Amino acid sequence: MSEGRIKVRIKFSKHGVMRFIGHLDIMRYFQKVFRRAEIDIAYSQGFSPHQIMSFAAPLGVGMESDGEYMDVELCSINSSEDIVNRMNEQMADGMQVLSARVLPDGASNAMASVAAAGYYIRFRDSFVPPQGWRKVIEDFMSQEQILVTKVTKKSEIQMDLKPGIYDFKVSSHDCTDCLYLMVNASSSGNIKPAMVLEEVYKMLDIPFDSFQLLITREDTYLNVGTDEKPEFLPLDLIGEIV
Amino acid sequence: MSELALTDDILMQVEKPARYIGNEINSVVKPSFTVDIRMAMCFPDVYEIGMSHLGIQILYDMFNSWDDVWCERVYSPWPDLDKIMRERQIPLFGLESQEPIKYLDFIGITLQYEMCYTNILQVLDLAGIPFYAKARTEEDPIIMGGGPCAYNPEPIADFFDFFYIGEGETKYREIFDLYKENKEKGGTRIDFLKKICSIQGVYVPQFYDVTYKEDGTIGSMLPNIPEAPVHVTKNMVEDFDRVSYPMKPVVPFIKCTQDRVVLEIQRGCIRGCRFCQAGQLYRPVREKDVDTLKRYAVEMLKNTGHEEISLSSLSSSDYSKLPELIDFLIQSCGEKKVNISLPSLRIDSFSLDVMNKVQDIKKSSLTFAPEAGSQRLRNVINKGLTEENILHGAQMAFEGGWTRVKLYFMLGLPTETSEDIAGIGDLANKIAATFFDVVPKEKRREQIQIVVSTSFFIPKPFTPFQWAPMCSAEQFLDKAYETRKGITSQLNQKRIKYNWHEADVSVLEGVFARGDRRVAKVILSAYQKGCIFDAWSEYYRNDLWMEAFEENQVSIDFYNTRIRSLDEILPWDILDCGVSKEFLKREWENALQEKVSPNCRDKCNGCGAMKYGCGVCVADRSIYNDEETIAKTGEVLA
Numbered sequence: 001m002s003e004g005r006i007k008v009r010i011k012f013s014k015h016g017v018m019r020f021i022g023h024l025d026i027m028r029y030f031q032k033v034f035r036r037a038e039i040d041i042a043y044s045q046g047f048s049p050h051q052i053m054s055f056a057a058p059l060g061v062g063m064e065s066d067g068e069y070m071d072v073e074l075c076s077i078n079s080s081e082d083i084v085n086r087m088n089e090q091m092a093d094g095m096q097v098l099s100a101r102v103l104p105d106g107a108s109n110a111m112a113s114v115a116a117a118g119y120y121i122r123f124r125d126s127f128v129p130p131q132g133w134r135k136v137i138e139d140f141m142s143q144e145q146i147l148v149t150k151v152t153k154k155s156e157i158q159m160d161l162k163p164g165i166y167d168f169k170v171s172s173h174d175c176t177d178c179l180y181l182m183v184n185a186s187s188s189g190n191i192k193p194a195m196v197l198e199e200v201y202k203m204l205d206i207p208f209d210s211f212q213l214l215i216t217r218e219d220t221y222l223n224v225g226t227d228e229k230p231e232f233l234p235l236d237l238i239g240e241i242v
Numbered sequence: 243m244s245e246l247a248l249t250d251d252i253l254m255q256v257e258k259p260a261r262y263i264g265n266e267i268n269s270v271v272k273p274s275f276t277v278d279i280r281m282a283m284c285f286p287d288v289y290e291i292g293m294s295h296l297g298i299q300i301l302y303d304m305f306n307s308w309d310d311v312w313c314e315r316v317y318s319p320w321p322d323l324d325k326i327m328r329e330r331q332i333p334l335f336g337l338e339s340q341e342p343i344k345y346l347d348f349i350g351i352t353l354q355y356e357m358c359y360t361n362i363l364q365v366l367d368l369a370g371i372p373f374y375a376k377a378r379t380e381e382d383p384i385i386m387g388g389g390p391c392a393y394n395p396e397p398i399a400d401f402f403d404f405f406y407i408g409e410g411e412t413k414y415r416e417i418f419d420l421y422k423e424n425k426e427k428g429g430t431r432i433d434f435l436k437k438i439c440s441i442q443g444v445y446v447p448q449f450y451d452v453t454y455k456e457d458g459t460i461g462s463m464l465p466n467i468p469e470a471p472v473h474v475t476k477n478m479v480e481d482f483d484r485v486s487y488p489m490k491p492v493v494p495f496i497k498c499t500q501d502r503v504v505l506e507i508q509r510g511c512i513r514g515c516r517f518c519q520a521g522q523l524y525r526p527v528r529e530k531d532v533d534t535l536k537r538y539a540v541e542m543l544k545n546t547g548h549e550e551i552s553l554s555s556l557s558s559s560d561y562s563k564l565p566e567l568i569d570f571l572i573q574s575c576g577e578k579k580v581n582i583s584l585p586s587l588r589i590d591s592f593s594l595d596v597m598n599k600v601q602d603i604k605k606s607s608l609t610f611a612p613e614a615g616s617q618r619l620r621n622v623i624n625k626g627l628t629e630e631n632i633l634h635g636a637q638m639a640f641e642g643g644w645t646r647v648k649l650y651f652m653l654g655l656p657t658e659t660s661e662d663i664a665g666i667g668d669l670a671n672k673i674a675a676t677f678f679d680v681v682p683k684e685k686r687r688e689q690i691q692i693v694v695s696t697s698f699f700i701p702k703p704f705t706p707f708q709w710a711p712m713c714s715a716e717q718f719l720d721k722a723y724e725t726r727k728g729i730t731s732q733l734n735q736k737r738i739k740y741n742w743h744e745a746d747v748s749v750l751e752g753v754f755a756r757g758d759r760r761v762a763k764v765i766l767s768a769y770q771k772g773c774i775f776d777a778w779s780e781y782y783r784n785d786l787w788m789e790a791f792e793e794n795q796v797s798i799d800f801y802n803t804r805i806r807s808l809d810e811i812l813p814w815d816i817l818d819c820g821v822s823k824e825f826l827k828r829e830w831e832n833a834l835q836e837k838v839s840p841n842c843r844d845k846c847n848g849c850g851a852m853k854y855g856c857g858v859c860v861a862d863r864s865i866y867n868d869e870e871t872i873a874k875t876g877e878v879l880a
């Protein structure tokens with residue numbers, strides 16, 4: 001970060017039709033938001049200067065979120081509230097800026113900080129297995145290992161999902177029954193929620209259709225504990241409202 | 243936001259779902275009960291192309307500025323979605339309301355290029371609207387067409403209720419008022435179409451009967467109702483500075499061809515290149531005031547958040563206040579870190595200086611469009627660019643550090659000979675030699691690269707070449723081969739790359755450009771055989787097209803290679819585009835005599851557009867000839 005610049009972490013939500021706008025287009029969208037909102041954002045040097053921004057864990061197309069983050073560098077700032085208000089005046093339907101916090105010097109960027117993400121999962125056809133979700137999750141999590149094959153462009157690797165599932169339970173978020181799943185979202189061990197559900201369906205021996213899932217990311221977390229004893233806190237826990 | 247027309251499983255399996263969800267910044271949603279007229283503007287191609295079109299942005303903004311109208315947008319669903327929509331019988335919908343367009347009052351289809359004609363049928367088909375205007379009922383929307391291809395709408399005339407000839411900003415209010423009046427009185431769609439015949443620029447094809455002579459040419463084309471005028475005259479914006487312009491253009495989420503603020507600085511062109519249709523259709527040239535443009539630039543950047551701005555016009559170098567405008571943009575955009583993208587300017591010291599400021603020389607290339615390889619043929623087409631101009635421009639550019647040059651030519655121009663074609667390779671070679679002359683070895687940062695591209699000449703209506711025979715596909719390919727041979731025999735051939743266009747598509751474009759109503763059935767059969775997105779080479783099916791011509795017994799040669807006599811009735815003769823047929827004939831004669839004509843600023847050629855009483859026709863010509871402007875814009879290089 002250059003001298004005199006203010007690093008700000010912005011939290012936003014993404015709902016409705018905006019779930020079909022992919023990560024790169026969301027970046028382009030925000031670049032234009034900053035220009036329309038006339039926020040004093042910092043630019044890189046060079047022939048075609050670009051805004052300095054970094055996003056935490058990109059969200060898959062089709063998912064909604066209440067906890068997305070990006071870090072930006074500003075040259076000046078009036079107040080957190082001013083940033084939030086100005087940006088919200090420029091939002092497309094479905095997007096909302098929730099907070100803007102100034103990060104302390106030396107804080108690592110949003111992308112590098114991400115350790116986990118929480119998701120609410122609903123089912124389009126309100127599917128509930130006969131034995132009930134509580135029992136299914138219990139059975140699922142009592143497995144020693146949950147091996148999956150991850151197919152990448154270069155290779156196929158075997159991976160155990162189990163250590164990356166930090167929480168899996170029935171929840172009643174927004175007064176509707178749904179599942180809550182918290183998984184590893186770090187760049188090295190990222191787990192997609194659909195991967196976990198696919199394994200659950202396999203265990204139940206019913207065909208899996210990812211379009212049945214309605215997934216909302218609840219928040220994105222950093223780990224303030226250790227690898228062995230993780231302690232997760234939302235990404236906006238650091239930094240302060242100015 | 244209302245429900246989406248497509249379910250999640252569909253949106254998740256098609257490429258770029260953002261094409262179909264609307265909700266873009268500055269898109270307009272109105273409560274439908276507050277408006278009297280609901281309509282959609284359609285660009286019959288994929289979203290990214292359609293969204294980049296300035297004309298639709300202008301009209302969308304104008305229509306939505308009227309309280310009683312809600313205008314949505316609709317584009318061609320890409321083949322992946324097209325297939326799903328057919329399988330599941332999902333009707334085509336407007337992006338804003340996500341509701342079927344079949345229930346709207348109007349659908350306006352812009353006709354920017356001939357190769358989109360099957361996509362018009364795709365849009366009608368997916369929407370559930372009958373192809374033929376005559377088959378439509380009171381329940382169907384009125385289908386209107388406009389844009390450059392509407393200047394010979396005959397090949398698609400049967401599919402449209404009416405065409406709007408000329409610039410869209412002028413007469414739609416009157417048309418809509420008559421529509422409302424007719425609806426209140428309980429009139430039918432035919433009543434409405436009859437009423438609007440009194441409005442300038444309205445052409446209702448079903449009110450005209452065409453007869454043909456034994457030789458296949460048109461015998462007569464006459465109104466079959468008293469309301470329809472014998473000639474339909476184009477509409478034109480007379481006060482171009484104050485005409486409505488979208489201060490809040492729609493900003494797409496996904497990357498589009500034109501992903502920037504577009505400032506239309508002038509309309510029309512002073513240079514009557516004889517192959518060029520736009521140069522005739524938009525006469526006379528009209529400028530926007532430079533202060534208006536400065537204001538627009540600031541406001542539009544603010545309202546869109548775009549990181550780039552570009553100038554739009556047929557020939558930006560001719561804009562009289564170009565240096566002042568560019569200075570302003572460089573200054574104000576620099577502060578806001580906005581890039582300036584310049585349309586191809588004539589290469590001269592001014593433009594090189596500007597390009598140097600706004601682009602990375604290492605990445606940019608110089609573009610010349612001599613269009614023909616020899617001075618003789620350039621005289622025929624009235625292209626004022628000389629070899630000396632080009633070599634001088636290239637020399638300055640090489641001295642300034644440029645190393646890449648693009649050259650554009652047309653093959654198959656009237657009177658073209660082998661010498662003219664040989665001239666293409668010669669010119670490219672001379673440019674390469676100029677580089678070696680002016681840039682000493684030790685200063686050659688990069689090798690010179692010249693890219694020569696040729697397209698095939700297609701005679702267009704309302705140009706002096708509208709009577710000219712067009713080449714066949716074989717002749718075109720022979721010419722491309724000859725061009726390549728001419729290039730590979732050059733000393734510097736290794737530095738020259740050559741690209742040419744597909745000949746098949748050009749042949750088809752030729753038929754549509756000068757076709758008559760008998761071509762419609764070919765377009766419909768080709769569509770029914772599966773042709774859509776013909777402008778996309780990966781979807782273009784020449785075999786199916788040829789089948790369609792054969793089955794309908796329509797001869798391509800009749801429309802393309804045949805020699806037309808000057809007194810033949812042409813399919814577009816009932817339209818009056820502003821320039822007179824006498825002028826076009828005179829220019830055709832001049833072409834054959836290799837005589838050039840002056841541009842509108844130097845001298846009026848009496849083309850007929852004077853009747854609009856605006857723009858360059860009535861301007862005080864001395865303002866263009868003042869010393870300072872000449873020095874800055876570098877009139878040396880025409």
Ligand code: SF4
Nearest residue numbers: 511513515518521556
């Ligand atoms: S300069 Fe010539 S080719 Fe270009 S728009 Fe004008 S008339 Fe057409």
Ligand code: SF4
Nearest residue numbers: 842846847849852859
């Ligand atoms: S009337 Fe004369 S000045 Fe006006 S457009 Fe025609 S040729 Fe040009």
